[in-house]
Amino acid sequence: MVAALSATIQCEASAALPAQAPALQRSTESAPPPSSNAAAPSTAAESLLTTPKNGDALSGAKIEPLAIKAELRTHHVSEYVRPQIRISADVRPGHRKTMRKGVPAVYVVTERVTTWNRIAVDRQTIGRVLVQRARPGIVVQGPPRTVDEAMSLMKVTKLIGMVAMVATAYTAGSAQAFPTGRTATGLLARYGVVAVDPRIIPLGSHLFIPGYGNAIAADTGGAIVGHRIDLCMNSLSAALNFGRQTVRVFVLHQPR
Numbered sequence: 001m002v003a004a005l006s007a008t009i010q011c012e013a014s015a016a017l018p019a020q021a022p023a024l025q026r027s028t029e030s031a032p033p034p035s036s037n038a039a040a041p042s043t044a045a046e047s048l049l050t051t052p053k054n055g056d057a058l059s060g061a062k063i064e065p066l067a068i069k070a071e072l073r074t075h076h077v078s079e080y081v082r083p084q085i086r087i088s089a090d091v092r093p094g095h096r097k098t099m100r101k102g103v104p105a106v107y108v109v110t111e112r113v114t115t116w117n118r119i120a121v122d123r124q125t126i127g128r129v130l131v132q133r134a135r136p137g138i139v140v141q142g143p144p145r146t147v148d149e150a151m152s153l154m155k156v157t158k159l160i161g162m163v164a165m166v167a168t169a170y171t172a173g174s175a176q177a178f179p180t181g182r183t184a185t186g187l188l189a190r191y192g193v194v195a196v197d198p199r200i201i202p203l204g205s206h207l208f209i210p211g212y213g214n215a216i217a218a219d220t221g222g223a224i225v226g227h228r229i230d231l232c233m234n235s236l237s238a239a240l241n242f243g244r245q246t247v248r249v250f251v252l253h254q255p256r
Helices: 002-016 044-050 055-059 147-154 236-242
Strands: 068-079 084-087 096-100 105-116 119-132 138-141 161-170 193-196 206-209 213-219 228-232 245-253
Touching: 147 206, 147 213, 147 245, 161 236, 213 228
Parallel strands: 084 138, 161 228, 193 213
Antiparallel strands: 068 105, 096 138, 105 119, 161 245, 193 228, 206 213, 206 245
């Protein structure tokens, strides 16, 4: 009786229990590959600016620290100045001759440079010290051949006028320049200085005379009256060879 009752209870218990669930199995399917739309940054600076804040952590990539550094750097800067241009009849028209080479000004410049992973991202100039002064070069060029060349040399864009005149020549050791060598306006008599009648051409006017070149009206003379002009030459022989000629005098600039 007891054995039968025990068998009955076991049968009922077996029927009441649910069927055993199948054992869980680990999935063998791999995770989908990360999207290839995001291009890898080419530099550390681009990575800092373009990578999302949690992008590396989500993708499982190794996070590297960003090295930010600020330092002072110095370097030399050279700056040249424009050469001095002198006109000389000893140089053929259209040609130039360097009489003295220019020396540039040299500065020591100090900068504060900020780098991210050795990439410079900011520069600030905090100091500039002059260590060598500039010295302009000297260039001697022949007289201009045309009015256009003369205007370009004088940086003149508009011609004031032209006057036909009778020209003669003199040297620094003659006429008003003797014995000091200075003209009526105080300038040294040299090639490019001419004597005029101030009633025709005001003193201080810049001129161009074909065959002679650029000139400045800076002298007067007792015989220079009316449409007369006297051209200063470098030597007595040059003055004698010039003789007496009729020339066209182009007025490029007049004093106000």
